[in-house]
Amino acid sequence: MYCGISKAEFLEEEAPRLENWLNRNMHGEMRYMENYFDKRLDPRLLVDDAKSVVSLLLNYFPPEKQVEDSYQISKYAYGQDYHFVIKDKLKELLQYIQAEIGEVGGRAFVDSAPVLDKAWAKKSGLGWIGKNSNLITPQVGSFYFIAELIIDLELEYDGPIKDYCGTCTKCLDACPTGAITEPYVVDGSKCISYFTIELKDKIPEAVSGKFGNWVFGCDICQDVCPWNRFAKPHQEPAFTLNPALQNLNKEAWHDITKDVFREIFRKSAVKRTGYAGLLRNISFLGEK
Ligand code: SF4
């Protein structure tokens, strides 16, 4: 786990960037991104008397691989749903702070709409935001969950680090749908993650044949990033790849019944796309 701390204040640098991204409709049907515009940019509107944003990273890089002849799901979804796993850890941390220091008020956030987690992690020196728009931490890469505690306690603050993308363009070159429209700009509405998870309707024919084997999310722009050569397997038992999922080959994916889906993905983030959504994603690949 990595930790960095920033003063809870208006995110001046991010404001025009977020506005521009929304104006260009790069959030597609993710309408919730339009909500809480002010709260997203100022944590003091989210938590009374907020003084500090404590950003935390938790590694999810898996030691296991899915079988070779399988459809792929994003590595972050191999184990149990991270929202619950991390929320418990954050609560524990807040209780620890309260036990050590006294009355400290605050709230925990995990991948939650109103908090720009990557911006806070960057501001707190946990990494830089790469051309693929992921937070990259030197020596460990980008296969990390980001979470925050926003608390009413003043602390010493960290500062940002340098951007080490340099002249590399591997993520831009590898993205099969051209979703990284320019360095540091990902058009969410063109990303395989969006099509396979967020989109509720039919996937447009224009992207047919571009998904490879991805049926839930996509890791391509992280897999090709040279900084992920440093990724080390996580130590979190809850993130272990479910053996039933690990051994699912393509044929078995096609045969998944609603009951098998429920059983395999009972505690998983894959539930988010739903049974019908998963079947849509599999059939979009056009294989039998
Ligand atoms: S996750 Fe996949 S589709 Fe989305 S930007 Fe990265 S490479 Fe492109």
Ligand code: SF4
């Ligand atoms: S692949 Fe290269 S350009 Fe893309 S995020 Fe990684 S280092 Fe940066």
